[in-house]
Amino acid sequence: MLLCLTANHRNASFDILEKLSVGAPSAAGGLVAGTTGVSGAVVLATCNRFEAYLEVDEPVASADSSAVDATVDAMSAASGVSAAELRDSVTVITGDAVVEHLFSVSAGLESVVIGEDEISGQVRRALEQARSAGTTSSGLEQLFQRASTTSRTVKTTTAVGTAGRSLVRLALELASSRVTDWTQARVLMIGTGSYAGASHAALRDRGADDITVYSPSGRAAKFALSRGIRPTTDLAAAIAAADVIVSCTIVEGHILTADLLAGSERTLVIDLGLPRNVDPAVAELAGIELLDLETISLHAPLEELNATTEARSVVGQAAAAFAAAEAEQSLAPAVVALRRHIFDLLDAEIDRARGRGDSSPQTEAALRHLASVLLHTPSVRARELVRAGEAQAFTDGLAALFGIDAGPTATIAAIAAIAGERQELA
Template sequence: MLLCFTSSHRTAGFDLLDRLERHAAAVTAALSENTELFSGTVVLATCNRFEAYLDVDVEAAGAESDAGSAAAETIIEAVSAASGVDARELRASSAVIVDEGVAEHLFAVSSGLESVVVGEGEIAGQVRRALDAARASGTVSSELERLFQVASRTSRGVKNRTGISSAGRSIVRLALDLAESRIADWSATRVLLVGTGAYAGASLAALRERGVTDIHVYSPSGRAQKFAVAHAAGAVPAGGLAETIAASGLIVTCSVAPDVILGVPELEAADAHPGALTRRLVIDLGLPRNVDPAVAHLDGVELLDLETISKHAPLEELNATDEARAIVGDAAAEFAARAAEQSVTPALVALRTHVFEVLDAEIARARSRGDSSEQTEAALRHLAGVLLHTPSVRARALARDGEADTFTEAANTLFGLDVDLTGDQTRSQGGLTALPSPGESAAS
């Protein structure tokens, strides 16, 4: 059973998301350690959401009807213990999605439909990187792998078939739109860019689109020089942060550093420099926060953070969004149908095993009588495959309609099989354990 714990800008404040982001590694480790309940874990942490996707062992969670709620409570307790966020606060600011709703939710997230700015392009890459991280740590199950692979295909389909990517704008561009009225002349404005990651690269490109030419880069990890050379920008020298702040009319922060980088002391030190600008705009795109909110109380400083920016996100362009949601809905329905098909796999495997065991026995008897022909044997095996084709197609169709048990009961009755309707046990009449054929893997 798939389950998603989600806390996002729709359910929680950015302060809470900030705290969860800071403890993402600890939360991931805590969930991954519970291998008895969770056979797979993928954690997605972005600037406006914190989500854990889990493959739940229904038997370990208890009765199937209660498995979702039992697993959800375990997740909340684990997240609370690892992040230090009170469990009651988590329950009030999060949601738990179970079974078929998980696929539709992730497909919508990866397509940008659940972002602060609908259609923003960064989220698809963040979803892919979450899967890569889970692969690297060995926590992704086959079902979660399939879920995230289909999510990536769905997001590409939404991007290629709708106008939602152009309907929405990235957080960076939206922030600069809001800054437009505060910046008299972009080309004459010195900008301090804090951060050297992919988000910093996108921010720098967006600034240059508006005509900014004077950009200096600062990195608390010491990577500013390398980034500046690669992007033809200036690098803040060691000990030169206060002086650069003093001369910058705009500061854009987008670092993934876990601690606040710019606070009241740094800005006050900058103001003490001769010739320091009397007014500056600070745009904090970091999550965790890169800027102490207290700087907004300093004279001449205006702060735009993610929470403020999100309140000004443009209205969705309805046609593109509706079309995108239709694509997501179709993809989720197909994902569920393919998952349902797997429920008849034990019966199909048992049926194939039974038929070919009978065939092998007859061929062996024929050989013992001296009647051995490779052409005849090949023809008989082909005939058996042809006869099994229609039951296989019919079984998968029944499973898609929620009637997998109908086929299993029929196979048990007609061929004397003993396939457990829950799919936990699969035995032929001779007591042999039926294993999937190469073409009937769990991921097919």
């Protein structure tokens, strides 16, 4: 069963999200290895959300379960957020609702800026990190891969995200009321990751040309060379020369402090980092204006209703198809049990025919064809009942008509064997 614990810009403070983004992702390995019933975990940590996706062995009907408790405790220990505070800040989603939620997140429909560009890549990287850590599972692999496919479908078939909207672009829109002419602005970028790439593109679109980049990890020269901008290793000098500073790294600790910015005049600082790159005390300095994620999120535009409605329809259809496919797999043991029952009868009848001296290939072929005809309608009905949410009716019917126990006893090998027999009968 799928389970998701989500803390995001709607139900948690940025202080909590910041702490979770630093420590909690590393807790997934211990959660999977040390928690009975948790077979997989993928952690998604972005600038405005933290989510733990789990595959658990037992059904979870509510937020009160051992898997939820174990996840809260593990993430609490790793992040420094108290278990009580974390439990108050997360929403627990279970079952099929997890599918639609992740698809919606990956499509950018749950972001601060509806349709943001970066989130789909972050979802993809979350899965890659889980693979590297050995915490993913077959169910989570299928879920996240389908989420990426759905995100691409939303982007190519709806108007959501066509303008390349993102937190970066929203931040620059807000900053434009303070920057009279971007072509004359001296811009310092701090960071060389994916957000830095998006920041550079958005700055160019605004007309900014005088751009310097600084990297805490020493990658400024490589980043600058590919983009035709200036690298620097002297942060203090670059700060003193800048009109606008855009900081977007994932390093821990404050890169920009009040001491570094003391004496700067008329400087706009945009902090896109999580954890925060800028000490909040910077906002108290004369001549410094600070735009951080919390401030930016307060100015997020209203959803474009038509485009968003269309996108949510695409997400809903994809989630329903995924859930139906998963449900069909859950009914596989019942279908296998019916086919095995029919094949056993078939084999017994062929043996009796041979015992009577009737071993002609024509007789055996006729009996196998009859078995195929008899199985066709029940197989079709099984899929129809699953998609209608009435799978139990199929298993109840098998028990009432044939006395078949359709419990989850079929192995993958048995299912594969039956699939092979069906191909032979076709």
